Amino acid sequence: xxxxxxxGLEVVLxxxxxLLRPWRVAEAAVQRELWAERDPRVPPHRRIDAAGHPTxxxxxxxxxxxRSSAGLPAVERxxxxxxxxxxxxxxxxxGFEGEPELAFELLRRTWGRGYATEAAMAVxxxxxxxxxxxxxxxxxxxxxxxxxxxxxxxFTEAGREQVDAVHGPSLVTTxxx
Numbered sequence: 647x648x649x650x651x652x653x654g655l656e657v658v659l660x661x662x663x664x665l666l667r668p669w670r671v672a673e674a675a676v677q678r679e680l681w682a683e684r685d686p687r688v689p690p691h692r693r694i695d696a697a698g699h700p701t702x703x704x705x706x707x708x709x710x711x712x713r714s715s716a717g718l719p720a721v722e723r724x725x726x727x728x729x730x731x732x733x734x735x736x737x738x739x740x741g742f743e744g745e746p747e748l749a750f751e752l753l754r755r756t757w758g759r760g761y762a763t764e765a766a767m768a769v770x771x772x773x774x775x776x777x778x779x780x781x782x783x784x785x786x787x788x789x790x791x792x793x794x795x796x797x798x799x800x801f802t803e804a805g806r807e808q809v810d811a812v813h814g815p816s817l818v819t820t821x822x823x
Contacts, residue, residue, distance in 0.1 A: 674705035
């Protein structure tokens, strides 16, 4: 994995097959596709609503403002040159101090090829080199694919769970670096 600094605090990560980098406005349709294909068990505020929001134009505006996918880097396949999702760290204050959350989501058509594990491992290695001591990740109990990725990365259940009466429990996992 190689990392290089870009403008501001953005970091570009590279693996054998992937590049994790800032979003481009032209990729707003990918973000909308991610939202559109989310499992119906995901809370409605994280899916396309009945009025069709967020729209591609709204995603374009968010990218221009630096608010795309909560600031998480785009995951680009180097050979194909296409963006297939996002992967990065969120420091939303919900974990312990200095314990950011690993977050990732890929387009369904790319599942089962190891991209999520590869991208997330690059982020974990970057976090270690940046001095973080521990990461956390929350995952819906029913999301077996993401749970498997986290298991491969060495995350273990922390004995904490966030229960949503409608959408089911969300498990909290952690990994020491």
